[in-house]
Amino acid sequence: MYTTASLIFKTLADAGITHAFVNWGNDHPAFLEELERERVESGKTAVEIVTCPHEMVALSAAQGYAQVTGKPAAVIVHVDVGTQGLAGAVHNVDRGHTPVLIYAGAAPQAADKRIKGAKNEWPMWLQDVPDQPAIVRQYMRYTAQIQSGRNAGRMVMRALQIATSEPKGPVYLWARRETSEEEIDPSIAKETLSIEKWPAVDGSALSAPALKQIVDALLEAQFPLIITAHSGRNPKTVPLLAELSSLLAIGVYTSCPSAVCIPWTHPHYIGTSYGGKNELLDHADLLILLDVDIPWVDTKGNKPRDDAQVFVIDSDPLKTTFGWSHVDADLLCKADAEVALSQLIAAVEGPELKTRAASKLSAREARLQQIRSDWVASQESAEQVKSLAADGTTPTVPFLLASLRNIVAAQTPSQGENVLWVNEAISNYPLTWAYLRPEVPGSVLQSGGSSLGYCLGASVGAYLGGIVSDKKYDLIAAIVGDGTFLFGIPASAYWLANRNNTPFLTIVLNNGGWASPRYSMLGVYPDGLGSTASGEQLSVGFGPEAPDYSQVAVAAGGAWGKRVEKVEELHAVLQEAVRVVLEEKRCAVVDCIIESI
Structure with a gap:
């Protein structure tokens, strides 16, 4: 016998999801039965189940898993109370741009014994809330109710496609218990949906005019500075940022970082802050804000020079999920960091452009060496003495x-x-x-x-x-x-x-x-x-x-x-x-x- 739960597990496995971090409840009989069917028939389950005694631990574990693998994980929780048990981890996967698929069952709607999965335990009346996904909707990239086993696989694929497209993040699917218990034809249950036909959206590039404007500014600036925080969530950007910084003697500063964006020993890595005073802003005549949520905190006395050019490169340059966020910028570019850095490197590698900037590069290099030396010395003094x-x-x-x-x-x-x-x-x-x-x-x-x-x-x-x-x-x-x-x-x-x-x-x-x-x-x-x-x-x-x-x-x-x-x-x-x-x-x-x- 195959149910909606069968199709959900199969689709997750077909999509390459290997682990589900779960906290079971009274909405999951079909899932537990399906897992045992898989064990009996093939000796193992399609998706490895990681039993988690607390929902927040489950979602945090899924976040760590997704951050390491670069692939989404699944979390299964119990009705409204399990959704609430996810707690602050919901905020973290949202702000951390981590692709996680959360599935929650919901209390049965029916109390009719003729309907499989109908209410038969007293908590189900208490758990039947008016709008369960409202608990997490503002943090999700996508929320949807699975209303039939026949299209459950496609609903899962759509959710994963959105979760893995920039700006990446969590998605939330839910279904009534009657739906998860719905028996489906074996031909539907065995249908394979190819993940290749549900790709994430390709990372966008800098437009030709934007690329030229940024390159021209980089070649003319006296002291350009890149401020970043999250570009290193994609590890491929780290050598690219290091290369661009080396090519044009650009300083790199991390503000409230969440990932390694540039190696600590890189000679042009010149500072980090979590909201304190950034003295370098008083000197930079060009700022590139690369995948950074909080480039500086204004109330700490931080402000770019009046004559500084400010370019923003980000998958969400307007920070549309923040109630308030703004920087006075000359250019806002909705672009993928890996793609944009590759474009910039290709644009400045030619000998003609290097010659054009040669007189400035030596001065920039000397200045960066001094700033770097002072910064490291202050750290080593605190460490050793x-x-x-x-x-x-x-x-x-x-x-x-x-x-x-x-x-x-x-x-x-x-x-x-x-x-x-x-x-x-x-x-x-x-x-x-x-x-x-x-x-x-x-x-x-x-x-x-x-x-x-x-x-x-x-x-x-x-x-x-x-x-x-x-x-x-x-x-x-x-x-x-x-x-x-x-x-x-x-x-x-x-x-x-x-x-x-x-x-x-x-x-x-x-x-x-x-x-x-x-x-x-x-x-x-x-x-x-x-x-x-x-x-x-x-x-x-x-x-x-x-x-x-x-x-x-x-x-x-x-x-x-x-x-x-x-x-x-x-x-x-x-x-x-x-x-x-x-x-x-x-x-x-x-x-x-x-x-x-």
Whole structure:
């Protein structure tokens, strides 16, 4: 017997989806029955099922999987309550432009026993809400109801086609239980829809006039600067941006980055910020904003020079899903970063153009070398000299992260090159980029959004994605704050890691609470009454009674865990944690006490 559920699973498999991250409920009898039919008939299921005890962990895992593989993942949840359980991960896959197909069942409409799948359990009346997809609609690229098994496959294909076209993102399909239970003819169930006939939209190019205008400006500028954040979500753009920067001595600055956009050691990579003051804006006479959501924060005193030309290259240059976003720009280009960078490189590689810009390039190069040297020197000073925080006992974050980077490099076969960092350090984001110093395209994952709780589930999904895409990571390491750790639903996440044999290292930067709300208060009331109050007084602190976070992972998933409170303990504990993950193949969590908020 074949049902709508049969066709949904088959279509997902035909489309190349290998994993579904699921949280089952009373709307899924047809799916569970179909999976067993597949096991009986062929010994395995068409799509591998990853059981997730919490929906947010499921969607975060799917995001990590999709980010590593570059292919969409599927998530299956339970009616309205399961949709709500996806929580802030919905925001993350939207803002992170991650293609994920979410399917949710819906309560049966009928209460008639003559209809297969009709209401037969008391929660189904409570779960029958007026507009279930409204819960997530504003975050989705596409929402649709599957109303018949006969066209379920085509609905899935359309959803995936939209999810994988720029701007990429999540899609949401849903169906009443009667629909998922609908029996369909075997000829329909066995029909194959070719994914080749449902391609994503090709990335768009710069128009000829726009290309000429940008090239001319690049050749004439005294100090051109590219500001980017997300171009590296497509790893193919990283060498292209590096090449263009080298060809024309263009500085590269990352603003609120979510991916490696240029190798840390590139001589023209000259700064990063998460909303602070960008002094380089006072000098740049040409700005290219490449796949960046927040190029600067105006209220921090950031403003381009009045005579600066500003060109925007982005898959959504107007940021149409933001309530407000604007920069004064001379040119807005809706273009794919990989395509646009390739065009620019081809346009400036000729000897005639290089000769035209030769006099400027040497001056630009010298200036970039000095800026780069000063920037790196300031980082190395903090890393090498300031090992102790002001309390005289705990390590500083720069010292901790630099120690971690060096230990991971020493203990991994690739000397740290084939390590995936899953980063949700939030208030310590700038320091993670400064001291982890990633080189390899795709070697850092972030949610791309601002909802906390992504990192733990994403690490599990990234591990599975690494297997599917044959990445063969030496190590996956997650960097979180203590607040972020709790948001990640660690009991579910470490159970999931243990169940699926996906060991990863977790470093908890434990400052005793939520630093970000306190920083937000200080941004508005720098000298207010709360400026001298402790985290506990401000109700953003977790206090000394906070749990040993490492032991949460031990209890939930058989992990190895250790708390570090003194700088002299740090090195040995980090070494042992890395060894446990590499040799014992189980999760390790180091709860690092840093200076309290």
